[in-house]
Amino acid sequence: MSPTGLATEAFSATVAPEGRHPPRRRLPASTRTAQILEAALQVFADKGYAAARIDDIAAAAGLSKGGIYTHFKSKEEIFEALLTRVLQPPGSAAVPWPEGRAVTPAVLVQRVIDPLYGSVTQPQGLAMLRLLLAEGERAPQAVDRWMAATLEPYHAELEALVRRGVAQGHLRDGVLAGSPRLLLAPLLHFLFDLLIQGDAVRDQAAQRRALHAALVVEQMAPR
Structure with a gap:
């Protein structure tokens, strides 16, 4: 509305x-x-x-x-509330994976990759990302608080999930396991294309997601 x-x-x-x-x-x-x-x-x-x-x-x-x-209280507080409301990562941080369950490459796709692709193409999310990139430096404290309250816990949950998979023997202990944020790199590349080209690449979301999922499975499956 x-x-x-x-x-x-x-x-x-x-x-x-x-x-x-x-x-x-x-x-x-x-x-x-x-x-x-x-x-x-x-x-x-x-x-x-x-x-x-x-x-x-x-x-x-x-x-x-x-x-x-x-x-x-202020314009900055509104900006911070917008960041929290619109750019809230979905996935594993929202509903932690039960301790006794296996963490496989397929689980990473289901819990991390798929939910992110489902959210990044929403108009409000893209508008907020453009605003963050263009104007974030004008409200640095708001951005820092948002990162501390939202992004860092998400990354910590992702890292914990990957560590569990490695300890279980279901994930390969390699570069991606050592730096789990790199698992998100193909998505960030897609976001960059979306922000620059817009509708010209929006229809590629399903294809990009499938390629990203295949990459995660290929690189994280134990050998």
Whole structure:
């Protein structure tokens, strides 16, 4: 739903039998926050982080400036909330793999590779990635906090998953096992192509995923 549509639903009221409107009912805080973040992403994408103002976000969300400050203390806090909301890696970090289960190359594909390809082609994710690359240096503390709270735990979970597979004898103990982040390299290459070429490569997602999966199985299967 667009920010305008969300703003239209900001309050709901019905006509009382006497023909008078009862007090308007406020939206839940979670709904209002989502409305603000949706509007902020559009404003940041249109104007850039530096040029965007709280007033612009408020106007896009159909709120007063004070309404924004009810939920967020600053533009930087909004940017950080957007990073957390939109660029949340799916996969193994979200639902840890049970300790007793085998970690095979197929499990890495299922738990890590497939969920990432399912999320990176979403319009909001790509818009936020463009914004992060272009404007992230203008809000370094927000980016650092997001990385510490989101990316680093994800990488730690990935590394732990690979270590378990190696210890079980189901994964090869090689370069990729020593640096599990390299398992994501083909995806990052695809993301770069998406950000540069857009629709010209979007239809390649399934093919890229299949090639990435085949590479993981080929390189991580024990010999």
